[in-house]
Amino acid sequence: MLEPINVSLESLNLGTLTPMLIAICGALAILIIDLIKKDLDKSLYVMLGILILAVDLGSVLGQQVNVRGFFDVMLMDGIAIVSxxxxxxxxxxxxxLALGKKRFHEYKYPEYFAMFLFMVAGLQFMVATDNLILIFVGLETASLALYTLIALHNRERSFEAAIKYFTMGALAAAFYALGSAILYALTGSVEIGQIAQALGDRNFEPIVLILAAAIFMIGALGFKLSMVPFHTWTPDVYEGSSAPLAGYMSIMPKVAGFVVAIRLFEFMIQSGIWWVHDTLMVIAVLTMVLANITALVQNDVKRMLAFSSISHAGFLMLAIVIGTTKANSALFLYFALFMFTNMGAFTMLWISRHKSNKFHNRYDHPFEKFAGMIRIQPVGAVIMALFMLSLAGIPPFSLFWGKIYVISAAVDSHYITLAIIMALNSAIAAYYYLKLIVYMFLKDPAQNDGTAYVKNASKSLQTVIGICAFVTLASIMFVGPILDTITYMMQVSGF
Amino acid sequence: MDHILSVLIFLPAVAGILGFLVDKNSAKTYAITVAAIEFVISLWLWMSFDGTNSGLQFVEMFPIVSSFGINYYVGVDGISLFLIVLTTFMTMISLMSLTITDNVKNLVLSVLFLEMTMVGVFVALDAILFYVFWELSLVPMLYIIGAWGGPRRVYAAIKFFLYTFAGSLIMLVGMLVMAYLYYEATGVWSFEITEWHKFVLPFEYQLWLFAAFFIGFAIKVPMFPFHTWLPYAHGQAPTIGSVILAAVLLKMGTYGFVRFSLPMFPVASVYFIMPIAILSLIMIVYTAMVAYAQKDIKQVIAYSSVSHMGVIMLGLFAMNAEGLGGSIFLMISHGIVSGALFMLVGVIYDRKHTKLMSEFGGLASVMPKYATIFGIMLMASVGLPLTIGFVGEFLSLLGFYNVSHTITLIAGLTIILGAVYMLTLYKKTFFGPVEHEENRKLLDLNKVEMASLAPLVAVVIWLGVYPKPVLEPIDNSVKSLLSFMEEKTEALETRYDNSDEALEAIEEAKNIIVVSQNREAE
Structure with missing residues (x-):
């Protein structure tokens, strides 16, 4: 007969679960509201969603640092909180961004918002644990919700995108499962900390199995982070999804993926398994360079931004390869700034979204669409140019600070060649960002209809753009305090 | 006034933002007024500047990213003071002479933003702050060339941007390495140029870092193999773009050498004297010959401007007070003279919409005032005594004579070559019979053009006859810079006992760096 298990509620430390629970309960609440009363406007769900996320944010900020909870599965360390x-x-x-002027199919359904909150909860689970199983659960929750969100955009291309993402994601999940299975077989544990310990004890033998596990993990995370050669889905999926969702996908799931990558690869790199280090470095450099070169020849702004975000991910992967506290802080600083700039750029595409493709028979946002925008919509053009310059790393706009901090981390660890490669890649990247600026500022207008760029503009979209533009422009004012906070968080969690 | 430098930096930017609300027909007047106020403030700065003090003045500082050592740190010394005055002066003059009417509001606002970045580069004393302004200056210039330029403007603008951007990213890596070395030695992050100056770097690091900074600055100057972007940019840019490009933007490169390379890497600077001198010499001779072969008036002036930048580079690397001071003076005079020449080309282009020499001839009889001013500027450009061009060129070459007699001699002879192509240009355009009948109807300078060119003529002659008020503060700062380099070289010597190459280089540096040529006599 089994002994009854006694668990005191205090040792569970349920506080570590509250952030995710808030998101999940919020999602359920939205579903229940829909059950009770039909035909409520999307604005209700949007505002409700914002409130739920704000409470969620509050509970994250209220967390103590470096606390474990719920059978020691949850881990609220510095990177969990920052991410x-x-x-x-x-x-x-x-x-x-759901509150555009035009009506889009997906926002009619309250399920969209519920699904979104589930996804957020999934991402939160992914970052707030070092348990391989819980990471897997979070990863799959977030991914499945995300596939659906993409498909809800309800155009042929969106279905294609969702299916493509789904199949690729399933493959990645399989890789992940295999990788974790091997690590479990080797060490008898699914907790990354204990795995590291056990592997260290046995002196990283047998190397073949560890190699296999690492390769599977690199494959799995490579898909999620769109590393070369696992990046091919990215531009199509971005193209098929709505602009805000593409912008979202280019950052938030990647933040979560990077946190997992830091937890998984950092101990391998630190413990001197050099081929993991070298493989990651080669992959990261290739990602950066190839994505940059492919971005040069794109005809569509959204596809260009897709490749540019791949390239940024490669750049940031190098921060993991470098692996110092400074590099990891730089990674999160970069994401904090990149988020605003990239969301802003995608929102600029979103407000110019038409129901029908007026400028190109395939693309929504060909470069020609923006020709001469400065004469027709000067404010819009200047803001878009601001985002492009920031992405290109022109000082003093936000991404420059992330960029120099990553490069400086490389220099500190004596990766001078790497630093030069990173710097020169910024120069290549500048070309395609400039291409849009050239179209907007230096070409003659393609049309005289100023409303073409603001077809979907509403007060809430303009507010979002305003916030993003302000952060991009004025980042010089608050990059210091943000950096200090992030560095502190990295130090306490030992990365 | 404590915050005069901040006012000087941010006034044009704030005015530029407010300018969005100014009606487009009044925008030009608005911009000229702002530029004039800015010029007056810079004159005030000059008046309140203590010329006998060789150190930094009007210093302001507050932290931006304190844990990483990035500060807002500005100040001015005798070297940067006149470059600031030059910037505000030339911006004002070029705005006054502006004749473009198409979309002029965006143009003048870009010029105001550009003015902010140019002033910022010259007053920044923090490497990252310097870099911020340095990179930011590319953006308005890209727009000015690309939107109001000639038929191939987009290509020229992008070439200009990417060339400079790529070079300065290498420089950025150099800055980060420098900061890291400083951090390793002292345990503190700092990007302050004054701190970096005090920091004695080992010889090997000096070589590498000098190379990294060299790429950034040399592209801007532009030094010989990196100069290809400039003729394109000049050829396609509108008049105001060429004026600012030649007068101020190029000086950022040479200023960078004075502010960073020389004091931070004195031994490496001496070590690389010969390669740089030879590149400068090629720059002087080769571009002078190319200039002679041009059919387009603007291209002649563009190439002659590159050629004179070569003399500035020679003077900088003379490593003595005459050469360095003369070369800084030459930066000012080159700014004024080449700016004026580009404006003069703009005048004729506005009237005939062509810049080909063959389309003109005999203009002296049709446009006498124009011919006179063009003649004066031309004389200043070839370095006629009693014009502004002579002082700087003479001192630069005199300084470099100390380093190498042969190179100075060849460079000196090239000044004659310069006279040849400039005089040919003048002959073809202004003398002889009027070959094209329609040219007889060309109007002489109008009041606005006179008003913008006359001050330039006045400055050219004033500083040519009496350069002392400018030369003296420059000389003071340059001497303190040089004695500083001397000290650093000596400090480095004590660290090496057996590295032959390093010791040899240091020994050479000690010989070449002289505060004043007549030091023994003192």
């Missing part, structure tokens, strides 16, 4: 804050703030920016 959750980034994810939640990004999600709060994302939600109002």
């Amino acid at each position: 959750q804050v980034i994810i939640l703030v990004g999600s709060i920016i994302f939600l109002p």
Whole structure:
């Protein structure tokens, strides 16, 4: 007969679960409201969603640092908190984008917003644990919700995108499962900390199995982070999803993926398994360079931004390869700034979205669409140019600070060649960002209808753009305090 | 006034933002007024500047990213003071002479933003702050060339941008390495240029870092193999773009050498004297010859402007007070003279919409005032005594004579070559019979053009006859810079006992760096 298990409620430390529970309960509440009263306007769900996420954010900020909970499965360390804050703030920016002037199919359904909150909860689970199983659960919750969100956009291309993402994601999940299975077989544990310990004890033998596990993990996370050669889904999926969702996808799931990557690969790199280090470095450099070169020849702004976000991910992967506290802080600083700039750029595409493709028979946002925008919509053009310059790393706009901090981390660890490669890649990248600026500022207008760029503009979209533009422009004012906070959080969690 | 430098930096930017609300027909007047106020403030700065003090003045500082050592740190010394005055002066003059009417509001606002970045580069004393303004200056210039330029403007603008951007990213890596070395030695992050100056770097690091900074600055100057973007940019840019580009933007590169390379890497600077001198010499001779072959008046002036930048580079690397001071003076005079020449080309282009020499001839009889001013500027450009061009060129070459007699001699002879192509240009355009009948109807300078060109003529002659008020503060700062370099070289010597190459380089540096040529006599 089994002994009854006695668990005191205090040792469970349920406080570590509250952030996710808030998101999940919020999602359920939205579903229940829909059951009770039909035909409520989307604005209700948007505002409700923002409130839920704000409470969620509050509970994250209220967490103590470095606390474990719920049978020691949850781990609220510094990176968990920092990354959750980034994810939640990004999600709060994302939600109002549903309130465009044009009606889009997906926002009619309250399930869209419920699904979105489930996804956020999934991402939060992913970052707030070092248990391989819970990471897997979070990863799959978030991914399945995300596939549906993409498909809800309800155009042929969206279905294609969702299916493509789904099949690729399933493959990645399989890789992940295999990788974790091998690690479990080797060490008898699913907790990354204990795995590291056990592997260290046995002196990283047998190397073949560890190699297999690492390769599977690199494959799995490579899909999620769209590393070369696992990146091919990215541009199509971004193209098929609505602009705000594409912007969202380019950041928040990647933040979560990077947190898992830091937890998984950092101990391998630190313990001197050099081929993991070298493989990651080669993959990261290739990602950065190839994505940059492919971005040069794109005809559509959204596809260009898709490749640019791949390239940024490669750049940030190098921060993991470098692996110092400074590099990891730089990674999160970069994401915190990148979030605003990239969301802003995608929102600029979103407000110019038409129901029908007027400028190109395939693309929504070909470069020609923006020709001569400065003469027709000067404010819009200047703001878009601001985002592009920031993405290109022109000082003093936000991404420059992330960029120099990553490069400086590389220099500190004596990766001078790497630093030069990173710097020169910024120069290549500048070309395609400039291409849009050239179209907007230096070409003759393609049309005289100023409303073409603001077809979908509403007060809430303009507010989001305003916030993003302000952060991008004025980042010089608050990059210091943000950096200090992030560095502190990294130090306490030992990364 | 404590915050005069901040006012000087941010006035044009704030005015530029407010300018969005100004009606487009009044925008030009608005911009000229702002530029004039800015010029007056810079004159005030000059008046309140203590010329006998060789150190930094009007210093302001507050932290931006304190844990990483990035500060808002500005100040001015004798070297940067006149570059600031040059910037505000030339911006004002070029705005006054502006004749473009198409979309002029965006143009003048870009010029105001550009003015902010240019002033910022010259007053920044924090490497990252310097870099911020340095990179930011590319953006308005990209727009000015690309939107109001000639038929191939977009290509020229992008080439200009990417060339400079790529070079300065290498420089950025150099800055980060420098900051890291400083951090390793002292345990504190700092990007303050004054701190970096005090920091004695080992010889090997000096070589590498010098190379990294060299790429950034040399592209801007532009030094010989990196100069290809400039003729394109000049050829396609509108008049105001060329004026600002030649007068101020190029000086950022040479200023960078004075502010960063020389004091931070004195031994490496001496080590690389010969390669740089040879590149400068090629720059002087080769571009002078190319200039002679041009058919387009603007291209002649563009190439001659590159050629004179070569003399500035020679003077900078003379490593003595005459050469360095003369070369800084030459930066000012080159700014004024080449700016004026580009404006003069703009005048004729506005009237005939062509810049080909063959389309003109005999203009002296049709446009006498124009011919006179063009003549004066041309003389200043070839370095006629009693014009502004002579002082700087003479001192630069005199300084470099100390380093190498042969190179100075060849460079000196090239000034004659310069006279050849400039005089040919003048002959073809202004003398002889009027070959094209329609040219007889060309109007002489109008009041606005006179008003913008006359001050330039006045400055050219004033500083040519009496350069002392400018030369003296420059000389003071340059001497303190040089004695500083000397000290640093000596400090480095004590650290090496057996590295032959390093010791040799240091020994050479000690010989070449002289505060004043007549030091023994003192």
